[in-house]
Amino acid sequence: MKKNYLTLLSLSVLTALYSSQSFADLRQQCLLGVPRFTGETVQGNPNDQPVYIEADRAELNQPTNARYEGDVDIKQGNRHLKAQVAEVTQSGEGDNVQRYAYAQGGFDYKDNQINLLGSEAKIHLNSKDTDIQNADYQLVNRQGRGKAEQIELRDDYRLMKNATFTSCLPNDNAWSVDAAEMRQYIQEEYAEMWHARFKVHGVPIFYTPYLQLPIGDRRRSGLLIPNAGTSSRDGYWYSQPIYWNIAPNFDATITPKYMSHRGWQINGETRYLTHLGEGKIAAEYLSNDRYDEYLGDNRSRHLFYWKHSSSFLKNWRLNVDYTRVSDKRYFTDFDSDYGSSTDGYADQTARIAYYQPNYNLSISAKQFQVFDEANIGPYRALPQIDFNYYKNSLGGLVDFKLFSQAVRFDNDSALMPKAWRFHLEPSLNLPLSARYGSVNIETKLYATHYNQKKGSGSKAEDVQSSVNRVLPQVKVDFQTLLASNKTLIDGYTQTIEPRVQYLYRPYKDQSNIGSKLNSDYLGFGYDSALLQQDYYSLFRDRRYSGLDRIASANQFTVGGTTRFYDKQANERFNFSLGQIYYIRDSRIDDNSDNSTYGSSSSWAMESNWRINKKWNWRGSYQYDTRLNQTSLANTTLEFNPQGRNLVQLNYRYASQAYIDQNLTSAINRYNQDIKQVGVTVAWEVSDNWALVGRHYQDIALKKPVEQYLGVQYNACCWAVGVGARRYVTSRANQSHDEVLYDHSFGVTFELRGLGNNDHKSGIENMLKRGKLPYVQAFSLY
Structure with missing residues (x-):
């Protein structure tokens, strides 16, 4: 299987790179066979327009009839009729006059909506109602x-x-x-x-x-094009979308799906756009999962999704992002548009906010549904109240900012404490700038109060009921920009942007905040976790996200960026390098594992290179000076010549030491370095053929992570696509050294030209499929 798949992927790469370019866009080719209305469209009631008639011969019998013969040409507004014989009759008097026109011996009729070829036609000239015999018709435009x-x-x-x-x-x-x-x-x-x-x-x-x-x-209600396929997980499956156009601003899609290994699943999605806002509500439901390898007690599997965004009463905003599933294995066992097992959790947030030019106030609720098999889950924040105030040029010199927050933390585990956290964070920033650089001098105060309550479980850990923490901070940030046209590369302008930051914050023991039981899984405290280090994070104020752990700091951060610009002032290359130098170790408590050690942090490097219009490269690298080894590295090279065609090569690396030191206990079970290489190919081989191939290989495990090959044939009035996928999955009670794969094959069919169809090749949809979809990783454009 592996050898055959790699052969197919290699073939797709070669086909993409050496295929000839398309001579014309498929949509343009299709429209060549569609009649166009020539001339300027006449507006208004066509019956009020004058009638122009030309013919070789005419016989007029006023007022009863007129007969025209030989190349008869009749025009009225947008209407144009050609025939060999045309006759006009009139009967009745006054308001009861009835006028008819007859086309005989074959005719050709055109207007701005339809073209007709027929044998005979009868036209009621009063109403323009027309009856036609034996007609060929073609829509216009x-x-x-x-x-x-x-x-x-x-x-x-x-x-x-x-x-x-x-x-x-x-x-x-x-x-x-x-x-x-x-x-x-x-x-x-x-x-x-x-x-x-x-x-x-x-x-x-x-x-x-x-x-x-x-x-x-x-949009019209009715059946949409079905999808079908097979997989080792679901068996043979068939889904039939049913579209319901409820109102111009409200619609729904209901999709029954049959899976031979699982049973019937009902999926639904509703979109709405009202004066209260816009959003989407979706649900998926399988009443009785028959899959033998699913060992959950509840055989009913379901998902609920709601995303809402609204603006009301001029200054108010409301946002909801809620996803909940029936069990932790839902996204592992089902492909869904509303989440993925690679995310590791589902968001459940709601936020209402009020905005003014100098301040804003928000009230929110936030929790996560985590898919890891941990005994203790994350805290939920309900409610969380945030207030921000901004005042620039206070006294004509400094900028003032105030961030304040009140939040209540709760946990489903009886072992975990509950808490209220009240936080004030005022800051003053003095910006100084000159021709060659700038200095920002900032003072900040972190003032936090906790009311903590011990968990209700018998083995719950004792916590300090009241905790106060006050930490001042001083930061001096110096940046400058040096530019030169004299570079190693002719025609380019180079800038050198050194940056030096000093940060000071005293030490405060914070081991009395939160519980130590959850530190392995959740990070620290109620909402804090380690920040991943990259070049830009070196200049952040804090080592931890959240507010429960604010580490001491007495450090210099030294870094810089160089950029190259072409003659059109387009940035073509940049390179950033930085490191933190600790005057004293940064720590949060007496546990040395939570402290930095050594005189400096890891080196962090990032670079982007727009080689030319077709080639882009991006890379980042982190070298741990304490371990004397590479801790993180990733690089991406992309060839993107035109349109949606691309070839992307990428590689990522994370050392086991870095994983053990920085990531959660769930990921620590990986027990080795992460070394993964991937290639993605997407190419419109011709106007009719498009293909996408993807292969991700875990070098450490010596096994593929995901493989996908999709091919789509596109014609003017139909398209068909096939896709084969093989990817790593998991099951309950899986052994540590066992690697399981799911194999799937799917077919899509589409009727085209019925509505507003832009004749896309299908590449965009194929790139989105899979556990590791295509991501454009470049910023130099």
């Missing part, structure tokens, strides 16, 4: 054509008897719908069909007594 024995043209609809319809271009019979009766609604842009037969290359595939199809850009 969009794909759509067909035939009909009889057509009734009215102001707001077209009624066709024994008719056909397809979005394929002339001489292309890939698919069509034959119907005993077809009614096309012009303004609503859809067609109703009775006794419809769907045909592929003239062969009937299925019959339905009633069918609706869109013939324009408006």
